[in-house]
Amino acid sequence: MPLSYSARLRRDLRDWQERGLIQPEQAERIAAHALAARGLRPLQTALALCILLLVAPSVIAFVAANWSAMSPPARLVVLVLADTAAVAGTYLAARRLSRDRIRSSRRVVDGLATLSLAIAAATLALVGQTFHVAADPRGFAVTVAILGAATALITRSGGAAIVACIALIAADAGLNGLDLGSLRGETGSGAGLWFWTLGPALFVASLTGWLPAREFTLLLLLIVLTNHLGGAPAGLTVLLPPDRILTVAALALALGHLLSRVPPRGGWPPRLHDGAQALARAAVGLNLIGIVMVAVRTLGFGGARPAFTVALAFAAIALAAFILARRRSPARATLLTSDLLVLAASALALLVWLIAGASREPSTFWTVWGGIVPALTLVVAGELEDRRELYGWGLALTAGLTVGMLAASSNLIAFSGNLLLCALLVTLALVACRWAARRIDGRAA
Amino acid sequence: MNGLALGAAFAGLLAIQVMPSLHLAWQQTQRLHDGRSVRLAVETRDPRDLLRGEYSVLAYEIGRLQGLGVRSRPLGCDLDARESCRLETGRVVYLRLAADAEGIHRAEEVLFEPPQEGSLFIRGQLGSATLARQGAPLGIRARPGGQPSEPATCQRPACLTGAVSYGIEQWYGAQGDPAKLDRTARKDVLVEVRVAPDGRAVLDGLTVAGKAFAKTARLW
Secondary structure, eight states, X not given: OOOXXXXXXXXXXXXXXXXXXXXXXXXXXXXXXXXXXXXTHHHHHHHHHHHHHHHHHHHHHHHHHTTTTSOHHHHHHHHHHHHHHHHHHHHHHHHHHHHHOOHHHHHHHHHHHHHHHHHHHHHHHHHHHHTTOOOOHHHHHHHHHHHHHHHHHHHTOHHHHHHHHHHHHHHHHOTTSSXXXXXXXXXXXXXXXXXXXXXXXXXXXXXXXXXXXXXXXXXXXXXXXHHHSSSSOOSOGGGSOHHHHHHXXXXXXXXXXXXXXXXXOSSSHHHHHHHHHHHHHHHHXXXXXXXXXXXXXXXXXXXXXXXXXXXXXXXXXXXXHHHHHHTSOGGGTTSOOHHHHHHHHHHHHHXXXXXXXXXXSOHHHHHIIIIIHHHHHHHHHHHHTTOHHHHHHHHHHHHHHHHHHHHHOSOHHHHHHHHHHHHHHXXXXXXXXXXXXXXXXXXHO | OOHHXXXXXXXXXXXXXXXXXXXXXXXXXXXHHHSEEEEEEEEEEOOEETTTEEEEEEEEGGGEEEEEEBSSOOTTOOTTTSSEEEEOTTOEEEEEEEEOXXXXXXXXXXXXXXXXXXXXXXXXXXXXXXXXXXTXXXXXXXXXXXXXXXXXXXXXXXXXXXXXXOSOOEEEOSTTHHHHHHTSOGGGEEEEEEEOTTSOEEEEEEEETTEEEEEOOOOO
């Protein structure tokens, strides 16, 4: 699968010509338009980025060299002035954007807004240091989340929204990483309240197009949501029960598909459509995390056993599959969509986790069927609809699990046997596919 | 969005972004000016915080309580039914302080509500802590002069054993200064603290062997 846009476009144009969909001169015109030289603009952008990367550390180093000699009020003034400059720059770029609608201005607004947020957070940390306030990582993370959400909503910055989401995750997990509180599954005091205040605002803003529809933002929000659902919030997503992750992922996928089918009316449904598609992609990412968690649990890490909530996860996956199957576009009514395959991979992983929890078979056996096979299903799903991210992540997960098992398994013969059995089943599926394709071609003839 | 509304929105954003820092700086300076002066004994350690530079951790004597008397029992701990109970982490407590003959403030008793009578007290948060009833064993108490140690029991209606933090456990200094402080004998280091009327503490300065080692800056 070619990675660059130009290579993929040339491949598609050649394919369409061979099928008689377009004429050679049309292909040439499309290629000339899409792959036209963009002049010196990319070079200017690259040089501007280089200047920024040189000047910013230089200013930081100069201020740092004189920091000890500056009085506390002078330090505060310097930091506030830096923040004022960043916010003023964002304002000027936002005005230019509202006037000219230049796409590069959107990136400048985004970058400056994120920079202003970073300066505000650094100011708070440095004021705390000046007055010897004992570190409070969770309180700091909550403050950064609030500042990030405000910055994102006012400036419509996707970068600030991502910072806010990461801060919400840090407020849950603590900035000390795997501390004892996180391992016990405790969340920071008050973090839940702030998530339920900021999370929905960021979610709705991302979905409706007020913020750029980025699947990464929505994925982070889904991760925090997963953390806060259920009876006892878990400290870190890595320690969350896979059934909870897969429940949220399936419901988000169904919601994304439902919203993307809303007929366009007025000004905002196209944006809602983009947001819904981003939500569906984020949900697929969460499915991938859920499958990784199943593999981790099957290998014996994490410790949690399947509970009755697995039934909820299966119900959510079934509901999502039903919605996806019923709400497909008429043109694709008979086709197997990649998202349905993703749901099938999740269901398989969950089923294997459920069986492995009650079985005495070694983890080698279950890791193949609960980790590698679902990961390969994601590869097939990615290939089916040319989804490069899904294809790449599926391959990476397959490779990671295989290498991990080769390095860590105590029974390589069992591992090899399970892989061969899996390959045999896939071969049977391939033969069945070829037979079905011949029959369909025969009927058509 | 028209220009005026956009300008107002960005002015609001600037206010939101700088408000936490300015509020913290103003609040700490206010406490340094108005707080009551307290002198605390410490022991030090030497970690580094990648986010905030070099600092010393100040472990206070009043941060490790060994069976300190409790005036009132907290809710959720029924000492009539059992000998002791664990208190939840993060619970706010108030320690009544009194100066000894050397002018160093020691903890007199623990309260779970702020004292009303205007006595000197400091506000802290519990780490891991246990409340024991009168007569319950508290651990082994060492005796002076090489005599055999004896088991200690709670002599008050209730006793608290555990860790308390006051938000003044870190001192940030210029490069090299925290390490210099950590090489100093523990008994020579004293911390000057200002305690606000609500019991919240601010680190005001450090003295080493009776001489001023560091002083916290003020905005005014």
